[in-house]
Amino acid sequence: MAKKKKLKIAIQGIATSFHEVAALTYFNEPIETVECLSFHQLCESLKNGASDYAVMAIENSIAGSILPNYFLLQDYHFNIIGELYLPIHMNLLVLPGTKITDIKTIESHPMAIRQCSEFLHSLNGVEIRESDDTALSAKRVKELKLKNTAAIANEFAAKKYGLTILEKRIETHKKNFTRFLVLAKRSNGKIESNKASLCFEVANEVGSLADALMTFKTNSINLTKIQSIPIIGRPSEYSIHIDVEWKRRKNYDTAMQEIIRQVKNLNVLGEYKKAKIEYR
Template identity: 50%
Template sequence: MKTKKPRVAIQGIKASFHEEAAFKFFGREIETIECTSFKQTCEVLENDDADFVIMAIENSIAGSLLPNYTLIRDYNFAVYGEVYLPIQLHLMALPGVKFDDIKFATSHPIAIRQCVDFFDDYPNIQVIESSDTAACAKKIRDEQLTDTVAIANTLAAELYGLNIIERRIESNKKNYTRFLILQKDKTEDSKKINKASICFQVGNHVGALSKVLNIFAELNVNLTKIQSMPVLGKRNEYYFYVDMEWKDMENYDTAIRKALKYTVNFNIMGEYEKNDKV
């Protein structure tokens, strides 16, 4: 019996970095569902028109994507896994176009910012912002633009039949993005669990947060990230999003039980296997 392909909702179109991350996590045998915004990816999952959402959550240069934390909490989705993707940016154009022919370069604003050093050397090239890296490559092919290059990944060049005329133009060669894989409900999975993403609030008094964090430290649960977000409309109240990993599951379980006593609105967003290979 043929297994059904997982339906994965992405922000952007085919050959975007989100699809590349989806391929890295699930393999190539997926059904990609293109969405125009992160909110739309959540709506698609909420309506059971997708099995998973893949969502960028942090970039090593641009930092955390704070609105996405809010989306995950608002929709109460479960974190199923994570994947890290190195962000490698190339200049691509129609076959036959030479570097001297280029008048315009187009890409997503974050991708453009990651290539400022390159374009400082070519002030004659006008840089134009767009909504999606892969969409820029597709537009060059569809409109047969001979004076324009896209800044995108190799996947986009392959899919839209473009030639890469300048490789690795990003300023920081160690740039990566971390993506979370989300599903509608938590599922019991046989996969190894050694990492979790949790969310909670603490009281507004001296030592409230450090008491919770010390519980994890005492039980050898390593906190790999902590992110605070204001509670909408509440002064001096914050949600704390924490990623943690451990070697001993029993220690983690004990730490969670103890932390519950000192927190409110405590939510285990997901327990999954650490997957931080870039």
């Protein structure tokens, strides 16, 4: 019997990064991760066929939305086929034997740094340095033997690179999670959906956005997120990104028939199944 080919999943970062944990959790089967050090590289990997799917972080409960990724969703026209809420626990990793008083520099991904701002503000005389990835920061500490540098990353990175967890769970709020989107080049019509991500534009007139959003309310559609993105080259004009949920598909279909007459450039980024938020 032929061996089943592993799915190739593009992730931002390297092995043991939160993106890899998210990918392994979502697909729940042996996969091959395609490491990308930027979200642009991640999108290019999916576009060029180097990966079958991509897992992209879109927001964090402490640090907020990752705005550049909304522009990427618009530019690449990928289809959102799923989502995942991953609990995020940040740890301060160092070479064995390093003490807190030895640390001169702490480095990690910008979003990780923002999630740990309260802890980092409590330190004096420590330089905070941004990097491409949490796991990559841990790898640098190990390979370069950086005795005065700490990395902010997860426990899997600590184990892989033989680092000591000097401080556990340094995230500002303990109920911390990141929402990841699962992207494909085309829609999978087999997915049973109860959530959708949309984007559109409205006229720059009083009440135009309110009227559009009211359409969802009157059709019993729950609006779970709204994010405005500037339209490049058109000052004071925005693309509106929303996430909506429904209990009856018919309500969603009716709302979409109405909304298409109220807005401009309506784009359905994906219809998929709502994920659960489970704190650990």
